[in-house]
Amino acid sequence: MQTRAIPSNGLPFRKMHGAGNDFVILDSRGMTPVCTPEIARKIGDRHRGVGFDQLAEIRDGEDADIVIDFWNSDGSRAGACGNATRCIAWMVMSETGRDAISIRTTRGMLAGRMIGDEVWVNMGPPQLTWQEVPLAGDVDLLHLPLDGDPVAVGMGNPHAVFFVEDAEAVDVAGRGAPVERDPLFPEATNVEFAQVRGRNEIRMRVWERGTGITLACGSGACATAVAAHQRGLTDAKVRMEVDGGWLTLDWREDGVWMTGPVAHVFDAVLTADWLGA
Numbered sequence: 683m684q685t686r687a688i689p690s691n692g693l694p695f696r697k698m699h700g701a702g703n704d705f706v707i708l709d710s711r712g713m714t715p716v717c718t719p720e721i722a723r724k725i726g727d728r729h730r731g732v733g734f735d736q737l738a739e740i741r742d743g744e745d746a747d748i749v750i751d752f753w754n755s756d757g758s759r760a761g762a763c764g765n766a767t768r769c770i771a772w773m774v775m776s777e778t779g780r781d782a783i784s785i786r787t788t789r790g791m792l793a794g795r796m797i798g799d800e801v802w803v804n805m806g807p808p809q810l811t812w813q814e815v816p817l818a819g820d821v822d823l824l825h826l827p828l829d830g831d832p833v834a835v836g837m838g839n840p841h842a843v844f845f846v847e848d849a850e851a852v853d854v855a856g857r858g859a860p861v862e863r864d865p866l867f868p869e870a871t872n873v874e875f876a877q878v879r880g881r882n883e884i885r886m887r888v889w890e891r892g893t894g895i896t897l898a899c900g901s902g903a904c905a906t907a908v909a910a911h912q913r914g915l916t917d918a919k920v921r922m923e924v925d926g927g928w929l930t931l932d933w934r935e936d937g938v939w940m941t942g943p944v945a946h947v948f949d950a951v952l953t954a955d956w957l958g959a
């Protein structure tokens with residue numbers, strides 16, 4: 683993708699989080715995008731930069747109100763980011779006074795709505811074939827051939843969901859990092875550890891591809907709700923406690939709807955000097 687140069691007066695950004703999953707948002711509406719893997723890594727450094735779980739860059743859409751591109755802090759691209767999608771939907775709806783918008787991501791066309799203080803996003807239907815996730819071969823997605831018997835679900839990005847007795851007791855990094863890079867996942871994977879508390883409640887902790895442990899992962903929450911329902915453990919609608927708060931997931935015919943809180947943390951400008959422009 684063609685990118686524009688960093689402006690000499692710096693690069694404005696917004697910091698937001700959704701249930702503790704934190705984002706830097708670059709607004710390139712009306713402009714050529716600016717983000718590259720190097721810029722994502724530089725801003726994503728929590729010691730020398732700003733730090734984020736994902737960077738999201740907004741562009742104008744031809745067939746949607748906005749287009750969003752997602753980046754992980756290691757400079758890789760993320761195919762989906764549910765919590766950043768909710769944050770940006772809130773931002774655009776607050777600007778325009780509208781209570782519904784359309785959003786295009788590499789995941790496809792998504793819809794966002796305001797429900798009181800919370801934002802509701804349709805993350806689209808889950809991907810339930812090995813080619814879509816993607817996996818390295820034709821295996822049983824409901825019982826992957828890995829220790830711990832995980833379920834594979836695609837939400838525009840790959841997820842491996844492990845059901846555990848006690849999510850608090852899981853060594854998320856110790857177990858998540860090796861699964862992220864397992865050869866079964868040719869594009870690597872996000873890894874969720876889910877404890878089913880009842881037909882309508884799950885406790886979930888996550889290891890994100892390209893980022894590591896985060897306080898929440900929206901697409902991971904969707905994938906976990908789908909995996910639990912497919913295994914017959916929960917109803918189609920569940921509340922989910924993640925490390926940073928609560929999300930509600932509702933798997934309907936037209937997709938997985940996710941509701942949860944968003945927070946606008948601050949707006950600031952990255953200096954051109956620091957960015958090396």
Ligand SMILES: N[C@@H](CCC[C@H](N)C(=O)O)C(=O)O
Pocket residue numbers: 703735736754759760761762763764765766839840872890891892893898899900901902
């Ligand atoms: N935090 C996100 C998901 C992030 C994407 C992931 N790290 C990937 O590479 O797929 C969310 O809220 O969905």
